[in-house]
Amino acid sequence: DVKVTQSSRYLVKRTGEKVFLECVQDMDHENMFWYRQDPGLGLRLIYFSYDVKMKEKGDIPEGYSVSREKKERFSLILESASTNQTSMYLCASSAASAYNEQFFGPGTRLTVL
Amino acid sequence: SQKIEQNSEALNIQEGKTATLTCNYTNYSPAYLQWYRQDPGRGPVFLLLIRENEKEKRKERLKVTFDTTLKQSLFHITASQPADSATYLCALWDYKLSFGAGTTVTVRA
Numbered sequence: 001d002v003k004v005t006q007s008s009r010y011l012v013k014r015t016g017e018k019v020f021l022e023c024v025q026d027m028d029h030e031n032m033f034w035y036r037q038d039p040g041l042g043l044r045l046i047y048f049s050y051d052v053k054m055k056e057k058g059d060i061p062e063g064y065s066v067s068r069e070k071k072e073r074f075s076l077i078l079e080s081a082s083t084n085q086t087s088m089y090l091c092a093s094s095a096a097s098a099y100n101e102q103f104f105g106p107g108t109r110l111t112v113l
Numbered sequence: 114s115q116k117i118e119q120n121s122e123a124l125n126i127q128e129g130k131t132a133t134l135t136c137n138y139t140n141y142s143p144a145y146l147q148w149y150r151q152d153p154g155r156g157p158v159f160l161l162l163i164r165e166n167e168k169e170k171r172k173e174r175l176k177v178t179f180d181t182t183l184k185q186s187l188f189h190i191t192a193s194q195p196a197d198s199a200t201y202l203c204a205l206w207d208y209k210l211s212f213g214a215g216t217t218v219t220v221r222a
Contacts, residue, residue, distance in 0.1 A: 004156075033210075035212075040214055041214060042117075042202065042212045042213055042214035042215060043157070043202070043212040044212075045209060045210070045211070048209070058209070059211075090156050090157075092156070099144065099145045099162075099206040099210075101147065101159035101162060102157075102159065102210065103159070104156030104157050104158070105156050106154075106155055106156055107154070107155070107156050
């Protein structure tokens with residue numbers, strides 16, 4: 001079974017802190033994605049990557065950056081956390097063709113105080 | 114602007130009945146449409162994918178239709194069970210995957 005793991009289930013940070021969210025997948029998938037999920041808004045794509053060291057902006061990249069140094073690992077970075085970044089963050093991966101089904105991690109609920 | 118709309122209200126149904134969820138979209142030309150299930154506190158889980166040239170797809174008690182003229186997909190759960198209670202998300206592939214906000218289904222025993 002594909003497994004996507006995220007470094008934390010719950011995280012509490014203070015405004016202005018730098019925050020790292022880590023995601024690891026174990027199925028050698030080419031594609032990895034970061035979403036945030038807020039009530040009534042659904043999942044919104046922050047960044048995605050189709051290959052190592054490659055990254056593309058999604059719909060809401062402002063205030064975020066990403067890093068993909070290894071195929072299995074995709075990190076989301078909040079350079080200076082703000083209260084409006086309080087959300088559920090979900091990582092996903094998919095194989096080869098980008099329209100393929102995505103496998104999601106359990107999510108990280110981030111609270112910024 | 115682009116929009117994906119799912120049933121605005123939560124769906125409450127009796128066990129054994131068929132649940133029908135709608136997904137309408139505007140200003141997309143999706144080549145593929147996917148449906149996911151999400152349980153509280155968990156990530157979404159893929160259920161079905163349907164291509165633009167397919168009218169209908171079935172998997173066990175699930176059936177999905179895709180009408181590119183109406184710009185609509187219908188998702189049916191037949192012979193529903195309490196274990197089917199969850200939030201169901203539709204997602205359109207139009208060079209990237211875009212998700213609707215989801216419909217919460219509760220099946221009463």
